[in-house]
Amino acid sequence: MDRRNFIKSSTLIGVVPMLSSFKITSSVIKPNALKSGALVGVISPSSSISELQYKKLLENFGVLGLKLVQSTHLRAHNGFLAGTDEQRIEDLHAMYQNPKISAIICARGGYGATRLLDQIDYSIIAAHPKPLIGYSDITALLLAFYKNCGHVGFHGPVGVSTFNEYTLSHFNAVLTNGEKIKLAPNTPNIIVPGKASGRLIGGNLSLLVSMIGTRHDPSWKDHILFIEEVSESTYRIDRMLTQLRSSGKLRGVKGIALGNFTKGDTLPGDPNFKYSIALNEVFHDRLGDLGIPVLAGFSFGHEEDNATLPIGILASLDTETSQLALLESAVKH
Template sequence: MKRKNFLKISALSTIAISNLNAYNLFNNSTIQKNNEIIKPPRLKAGDTVGLVSPAGFLSEKSLNESIENMEKLGFKVKVGKNVLERNGYLAGTDQQRADDINEMFRDESVNAIVCTRGGYGVARMLHLLDYDAIKNNPKILIGYSDITALLYGIFSQTGLVAFHGPVATSTFDEFSTKYFEKVLMENSERTLLPMYEEHQEDSYLIRSGHAKGKLVGGNLSIVVSLIGTPYDVDLTDKILYLEEVREEPYRIDRFLTQLISSGKLKNAAGIAMGVFRNCEIDPDRPSFERSFTLKEVLFDRLFDLGIPVVYGLSFGHIANKYTLPFGIEAEFNSTEKTITLLENTVE
C-alpha cells in the first residue's frame, strides 16, 4: 500500500473512531425514569451564586452586568473559570462549559447556579455532565431559552427540580424580582403566579379549563429538539409551559406538529404558553408569501387537543416575567390565566 494512501486511510479511521466514541457517549447515556423528586435548598440573602455560561459566549460587559444584578439581589458571586471563553458562537468548548457546571455543583461554597445567558449549545454537552455529583449536591439552577436543555437534562437524569426564569443578564424589574424571590427564597406550600397586568391585553384563551400536574417545559424549539434523546421528559399528566422567540408562524406550526405527531401531547394535562416574542409574520415579506398568523397557528394546532390552553402568560423573552419550577405540582387555570404552585419548590 502506498504511504500516501495509508496515511489517508489512517486519518479517516481516526475520525471514524472519534465519531463512534462520540456516538457511544450519547447512546450509552443513563436513562433514569421515575426518579424521586429532589428539591434544592432555598436561597437566602448573603448566599453565594455561581455564574456559568453553558450556551452562547458572553462579553466582559455582560459579565459585569451579571455580577451587578446578583449583588443587587443581595448575593455574593462566584464566576465560573470558563465564563468568558469563546469557541465560535459558544462560550468555550463543550467540555469547558460542562466543567463549569460540574464544578459549581461540587463546590460547597456555592448555594445556587445562575446561567448568564441563553443562545445555543447546551444540548451539545449534556452527556458531559456529572449527574451523580448533581444529584448528590442539589442546588438551584435557573435560566431560560437554550437553558431549557439543561433543565431537561438535569431533571430527567436526577429528578432535581430546576427553574425556568431570569438569567443573570436579565432585567430584574420589580415583578421579575418579586417572583424570583417567592419561588426560590420562600418555602411556601402554595404560590399563585398571576399575569403581569400589561400582558393581559395581548394574551388570549385557546381552550378553557383547569388542570393539575407537574410543571415542565421551556423553549418550544429546544423541547422539540430533545424528542428521541435520553433527556426527553414524559408529558403524561404534565402541564407543559412553552415560550419562543424569533420564529415565524410556519416554524411554530412545524414544532407543534412534531410534538403532536410524536404523541408527546396525547396525554398532557394542559399547555400554558408565555409570550412568543417576534414570532409574527414578517411585515416585509411579499403578500403572496404570507399565510397564517401566530394566533391562527396556535388555534389550529392546539384547540382540538381538548385540554386547557392559553397564550401570553408572563414568561419568556420579555421583561416582567415570573420564575417557573420544573417538576413541581401545580394547578393551571387557562380561563383565569393563572398558574398556582401546589407545593414548596425548595427545602
C-alpha cells in the same frame, strides 16, 4: 479561528465519552431555599457573553443581593460556544461539587447546552441538589436534570437578564420565599377553556423539539406544559407544534400555558406577510383540538417580564380565573 480546529477542540470530550451510572427516577427532589447573601455560581454552558453583558451580570448581582462566584471559563469564547465542551462541563461539575455554592445561574442562553447532555456525569448532579436557573437554551439542562436526577429546575432569568420589578419579585417569591405564586396573563387569551392540574414541565419551544428522541427527554404525561419562543416565524412555530403532535409528546399532557412568543408574528412589512397567518391562529389550529385547557398570554420567556417557573412542581391551570398557580413550594426551608 480555523473551523477544523474549532470543531476538534469543541468535541474533544466526545472522543472518550464520560460514562456515568445514574438512575432515572420519578421522584422530585427540591433544593434548599435561596438565602440573601448566598454564594451563587455563574456558568456559561451555551453561548459566550460580551463585555457589556459581563458588566450587566455584575450589576445584577448587586440588585439580587447575592454573592457572585465566577466559573473558571465563564468568559471563554470558542466560535459560537462559550468555550469547549470540556471546559463548560468542567465548570458545571465544579459548581455542583463546591459545597459553598448554594445555587447556579446560567449567564445566558444561545446555543450549546444540548452538546453537553451525553457527557455530563449525572451522579455528580444527583448528589448535590441545587437550584439551576435559566431559560432559552438552558431548557435542555433543566429537562435533563429533571429526567436523570429528579431535580426541580427553575425556568427563569439568566445572569444578563433585566431584573425589573416583575422578574425580581417572582424570582424571590419562588426561590427565596417558597411562595405558591399565581400567574395571570396581562390579556388572557383562551385557546381552549378548562381546568387542569399536574407537575410543571416546559421551556423554549425549539429546545423542547430538539430534545425529542434523546435519552434525556422526560415524559410529559400528567404534566402541565409551558412554552415560550423568540424570533421564530409563524410557520416555524407551526412546524414545531406539529412535531410535538406527530411525535406523541402531547399525549397525556393535562394543559398548556403559553408565554412570551417574542417577534413571532409575521409583520406587514415582511415580504412574506401575505402568505402568513396570525400566531394566534396557529395556536388554535395546532392546540385547539387536544381536549385540554390552553391559555396564552403569560409573562415568562424572552421579555423583560420573565416569571420563574419550577419544573417538576405541582400546579394548576384554570382558564376561568385565568391563572397558572403553584400548588406547593418549589424549595425546602
